[in-house]
Amino acid sequence: MDTSLTAPSAPAGTRTTGPGGRRGFGTLLAVDLWERFSFFGMAAILVLYLTAPRARGGMDMAPQSAAAVFAAYMSLSFMAGLPGGWLADRVLGARRAVLLGGSLIGCGHLVLAAPWAGTLYPGLLLVVAGTGLVKPAMAAMVAEISGAGPGRREAAFSLFYVCIQVSALVAPVVTGLLAERIAWHLGFAAAAAGMLAGLLQFTLGMRAFGDVGVRPPRPVDRAELRAVLRRVCVVAAAAGAVTVPPAVLGVLPVNAVLAVLGLATVGLPFAYLRALRRLPADGHLTGAAQDVRDEPGRRGGTAPGKTGAAAGDGGPTDPGPRARLGAFTAMMAASAAFWMIFAQGGSALSLFADRHTDRDLFGFEVPASWFQSLHPLFVLLVAPFLARLRAGAWQRVGTPAKFAGALAAAGTSFVLMAVAARLAEDGPVGPSWLVLVYLLYSCGEIALAPAGLALAAAVAPPGSTSRFLAVNGLFGAVGVVIGGQLYRLTAVLPLSVYFALVGVVVLTVAAAVTLGAGRLSRRLAVD
Template identity: 30%
Template sequence: MTNSEKQVQQKEIFGHPVGLYVLFLTEMWERFSYYGMRGLLSLYMAAELVGDDRGPGLGWTDAEAIKLYGWYTMLVYVMSIPGGMIADKFIGQKKSVLIGAIILVLGHGTLAIEEMWAFYTGLILIILGVGMLKPNISTMVGGLYKPGDIRRDKGFSIFYIGINTGSLLATTIVGLVVAKWGWHAGFGLAGIGMLFGLLVYVWGQKYLVHVGNKTEESEKKDQVSLSEVFKNLIASPMHLAIVVVLIAVSVYYAGFVMTGVDHWGYAALFVFLSLVVGMLMMIYKSLRSQVEKDRFLVVLLSFLLVIVFWGAFEQAGGLMNLYAENKTNRMLFGWEVPTIWFQSLNAGFIILFAVTVANYWAKRKLKNKEASSLFKMATGTIIMGLGFVFMVFAVRDFNENGSSGMYWLVLAYFFHTIGELCSSPVSLSFVTKLAPVRYASLMMGLYFASTGLGNKVAGILGENASEYGEYTIFVSITIFTVIFGLLVITILKPLKRLTHGAEDNEGTFNEEAEGFELADGEN
């Protein structure tokens, strides 16, 4: 390495490496493109073929639109698993982010074309692009700092500000563009945003020469690979038989009993889940101590919490988005508020209340009150679930008056955001604390899979609103999330015993209180 390279690496702005701001801007524009497009997706699919000032949509039913939205958001997270593996085994995070950014530019650009082939191609490219970029850029942020560097947490805080800023800008600006120039102009603007991010990333490569490179094999010697786990599964007749039976039953049920255009999609999903079950069985079998086994069981419960949380929360981009479009009175002083603007409430509330929520939990911990990660996750699930009470009132308002007030959505998003600020920042951190060290990478992949499955659950719930009604769906979500969260709190003491003090020696202020991300499930 040359001296000039070393000097570039050491260059700082406001006490942090310049590379942090390169990644900040890259992620800000990537989130701009993702949330801008996400806010439009279900609305565009459900818009009439004749169209209004925004141009023709696809003319799908709400159920069809939410169905595809659920598959799309699930696959975005699931593809993070192979995206992370490709980076780890073959090309490193830096090249993976570059490839992902290029694919995303192509994907968003393709969506701007008014053709059905372009619509599906664009979605596929975005899924692949996010899968390559998302899990790797955060890893690069951590790589900018040496182990033990006290600036690391602040660096992540700055990085997460970029995420929230990107979402807030996207849902605000894209909404105005769509209202004036139409759907595909909005999709195109998302692509332009991603192009800015790509250009910043390419320009900033000189500040990232020492991070995101391919990991040396010697550094991975303590990690168990996915291939090793499945080799062990094949060598275990009993566990292999269980997986084979699960796959056979799943394929038969999804392929030949279920109906609908996506029944083979469910078959593939069930096969994937069957393989995950097999992997979990082999991991548990290989654990060397009772402490590891106990903690592993708690991690599995945390995955269930993640699925429940995002299964409810992600109504935002689907059912709640369509409800804002079709059944909410959006007139404000004679001007109609763009539907996508309601998607900006989450980012805005995060920016306004993140520090307040973090300080609340920090003060509880100082007073020796309950502030464990499981308690935060359960509390966040309850608060988020209570937000759907306002959607219940919104439906009643609509039934009585023919439209519902915007304030119901504002209150719902406020509660959802407070719940997210309690739950999301600690969930991934909690998994990394309890997961067996040699399986850390695999457990992180399973965390992304859980988040993706939660998004799919959200799609299933949303599409069923067409059959059972929004009122039933919102009431059901409220009851289930509150009861589930209370159940976790009820058994909190035995669960904490199973963690064997994994959180007992933490300081009051840690990375969980430093940075907050949007509903990406990655905190």
């Protein structure tokens, strides 16, 4: 893995100062460590809190409803990245977006930590709004600091992705112990403390960024901003008119709201990318994709100074922006199947750990939330082996092949869960089933997540990196919300049948990506 971040090549108009690349990357890493601590800490305990009986301080929800709420929270966090990325690109700049978003996340966790009725949904909405600002802005700053070229960019995202797993490993242990053994709200308070520490780290380290993230790359003009504000006010007023009166009267149909949200989540990324297809079909590469094609020795690349078809003028080696966008859409849709399984680690697998797993360890009952630490633990253990491969064979593996491998691992994990659920019908099963399942989809995440981020950055037009990274997150939201709604099938299907059904569907998607890998690679023209 190429982890050199010293003095990277900066985009035009961006200045990096001295060793700012490395120091700036370190500051971003520290901030994301704390932000991920708050995120994973709350994710580990949210479903358990929602399903815990009121006598234990919980919400006493049915498992299916709790899984749907968790999925809605996760999908909204992804969806919020689209307006958050727009604000970072056009209004705030990445740096102010991180500061504002981190403040909202911290406030949201503090609201959840308050031991009062009615704090659940306001607190979750604050966390969602903050996450939508922080994640695309942070990713854009990482992409900018890492420099041009897919190898450098994917290496930076890979290192970033692996290092933050330290906080993902520790967070469920800390918040889970506080929440399950003392008080649920104390677990949320620990998540708030983590985010506030991240904000402090970011504020103290801002000088390391040079000019990166100070200003929006494509500032919005006042007329466009006024038009956007008018549309936002109309949508907000309509949503408020529909939801606020029933909520005040206590008759708001939560399941209906979740269903509408699910439909909007599934449709939004496709509608957004369809709008992008209206870009002029001039056949020219833009943004990071040009960096890829200009690298000598890369498939489809040319030596400096070459012109013509091989240089991206719409010839046979250049599929054109619309074809590339279509292939990108197909890849993102396939990734949604992976995230459909991945996101159920905090709901379906967490409930399985709580209700169907023998958690006794030498007389100590392991908190169910601690199983959430298995995923980051495996990322940390497996990533060094993958890093060695990145320097050799893995670097020659195309993005579609990486996606297909990740999908195959995720699908297999749920087939194994089907076996475990069948055995659990006769009594609690050993923890080795969950250990193996987390290992499989952790390997899948290491393969898919950095490749997906790098792909989104590679196809993004200049000044739109944050929004294309947000599109990557939107398809994650599609998977999350579909998984949350599918879990409702467990009310009528045996748990083993549910796991088997979802696993087979994802394996089918993996097979489809494998069969179309060659065509996808030619259309993407970034491998």
